[in-house]
Amino acid sequence: MSESTPLIAPKRGKEDDVPCLCSQRWLLAYVGWFGCIMLYAARTNLSVAIVCMVNNTDTNSTSSMSEHAEFYWSKGGQSGILSSYFYGYMVTQIPAGILANRYGGKYVMFIGMLIGSIASLLLPIGARTSIYLVYVLRVILGASEGVLFPSLQSMWGRWAPPLERTKLTAVCYSGTQFGNIATFAISGFLCIYGFDNGWGSIFYVTGGISLLWCGLWYITVASTPAQHPRITKRERNYIITSIGEKQQTFSTPWAALLKSPALWACLTAQMCSNWIIYTLLTNLPTFLKEVMDFDIAENGLLSSIPYVSQAVSGMLSGQVADYIRSRKYLSTTATRRIFQSISFLGAGACLIGTGFVGVEHRYITIVLLTIAMWFVGMASAGYLVNTIDFAPRYAGILFGIINAAATVPGMVAPLVVGALTPNKTQEEWRNVFYVCAGFCVLGTLVFGTQARGELQPWAVDQVEVDVGEGNEAGDVSVRALDTKDTFDKKAISETSNQL
Numbered sequence: 001m002s003e004s005t006p007l008i009a010p011k012r013g014k015e016d017d018v019p020c021l022c023s024q025r026w027l028l029a030y031v032g033w034f035g036c037i038m039l040y041a042a043r044t045n046l047s048v049a050i051v052c053m054v055n056n057t058d059t060n061s062t063s064s065m066s067e068h069a070e071f072y073w074s075k076g077g078q079s080g081i082l083s084s085y086f087y088g089y090m091v092t093q094i095p096a097g098i099l100a101n102r103y104g105g106k107y108v109m110f111i112g113m114l115i116g117s118i119a120s121l122l123l124p125i126g127a128r129t130s131i132y133l134v135y136v137l138r139v140i141l142g143a144s145e146g147v148l149f150p151s152l153q154s155m156w157g158r159w160a161p162p163l164e165r166t167k168l169t170a171v172c173y174s175g176t177q178f179g180n181i182a183t184f185a186i187s188g189f190l191c192i193y194g195f196d197n198g199w200g201s202i203f204y205v206t207g208g209i210s211l212l213w214c215g216l217w218y219i220t221v222a223s224t225p226a227q228h229p230r231i232t233k234r235e236r237n238y239i240i241t242s243i244g245e246k247q248q249t250f251s252t253p254w255a256a257l258l259k260s261p262a263l264w265a266c267l268t269a270q271m272c273s274n275w276i277i278y279t280l281l282t283n284l285p286t287f288l289k290e291v292m293d294f295d296i297a298e299n300g301l302l303s304s305i306p307y308v309s310q311a312v313s314g315m316l317s318g319q320v321a322d323y324i325r326s327r328k329y330l331s332t333t334a335t336r337r338i339f340q341s342i343s344f345l346g347a348g349a350c351l352i353g354t355g356f357v358g359v360e361h362r363y364i365t366i367v368l369l370t371i372a373m374w375f376v377g378m379a380s381a382g383y384l385v386n387t388i389d390f391a392p393r394y395a396g397i398l399f400g401i402i403n404a405a406a407t408v409p410g411m412v413a414p415l416v417v418g419a420l421t422p423n424k425t426q427e428e429w430r431n432v433f434y435v436c437a438g439f440c441v442l443g444t445l446v447f448g449t450q451a452r453g454e455l456q457p458w459a460v461d462q463v464e465v466d467v468g469e470g471n472e473a474g475d476v477s478v479r480a481l482d483t484k485d486t487f488d489k490k491a492i493s494e495t496s497n498q499l
Helices: 024-053 074-090 093-103 104-130 131-145 149-159 160-173 175-193 199-220 233-243 253-260 261-290 296-326 332-354 359-381 383-390 392-405 408-420 428-449 491-498
Strands: 463-467 478-482
Touching: 024 074, 024 104, 024 131, 024 149, 024 175, 024 199, 024 233, 074 093, 074 131, 074 408, 093 104, 093 149, 093 392, 104 149, 104 199, 149 160, 149 383, 149 392, 149 408, 149 463, 160 296, 160 359, 160 383, 175 199, 175 296, 253 392, 253 463, 261 296, 261 332, 261 359, 261 383, 261 408, 261 428, 261 491, 296 332, 296 359, 332 359, 332 383, 332 428, 383 392, 383 491, 392 478, 408 428
Parallel strands: none
Antiparallel strands: 463 478
């Protein structure tokens, strides 16, 4: 095939239909979903375990939890331990995206999660040795598990066909909410009834399961469809002709990338969304106790309900968004902007309403928070998948940049909440929700006007697809063009129409 030959996709009839739910791309979504559960289990397990670990000498508690307490750490020390994870997590975001783009997301993620599993298993030993070892292990845990999202995003840029991107990533990333739900539920039980004085079993169980997951990940997935040993030829050809698989690594166009409005729209949206998520993740139990007067037994269960709502919303939104795009009711740009704008405005309105509910109607608070997290979940059809739309080749690097910046709210939001609620009154908490609503408005204005859903010129894949005649599905090979070759946009459009 000459270099001037247009890009052509193989014709596909009913006999060439590609499997969906049992395919290798969906297997990647399932295993990635489990990996997200393990990431959030490791991230949040200490938040529960520390209640059992530390003897609060400023209280007269004689509960079963205090019987398991071994340490006399100050409040400042406890806060430092809980935040140390994010310092490590932030550092590895961009390097992970670069490494995943060059060497493959499978291996970067495997090594990172393997180190994180070992760090989690060692934490009980470290805690009984020195508080400083706990700091070190939590930083290592954050740094090692910081590779997960950039690696996954890089892999989805090579695995997710354009009209399946939202649903695949929505299912995969919904594991984060299930990780929160499972950790809150199981860790509290292990604190009281687990082995190694209760709290120690939390880290052994989560670390051990994470270690087993690493083995599952290594043997079931591949960084690209072309490298997968068990993928069918039909599915491989379908993905390659949909996306344009690359066999050559190109230099990253850093200047164009950093000037792109699409990048800054995603970065702003994720920072605003993370402010809401981290505010509720770290302070929702406190709000329900201090203002709504829920007891401890109710608190754990009620704190998890909004995350169930977020998980279900995320998966449904992914299905609906891809249906709208496949039917061409809306462009990808319009779909991303509308879903994310509804997400922000709906969540902001519900959070403001939460601040005005009195303790006598406290269950309405749970309803409003659950609806708010439903709106937050709609981000799975908004910014969360957007980097794969406009720059699939550099999705891992882009997500690394975005997620590194978006880690800042995880460190700052709890401090702001503490400063705004010195007296623990409802009026003070109302200001916390006003701040969250303000970030919702900011995210709507920026992402709703600057987001892009189409492939950006600087992220174009200069590839040529050869379609063989020797088999019924068409044998596809891809050759990277020289930089002097031009990119035939018309041919790409024709290819998309044929798929």
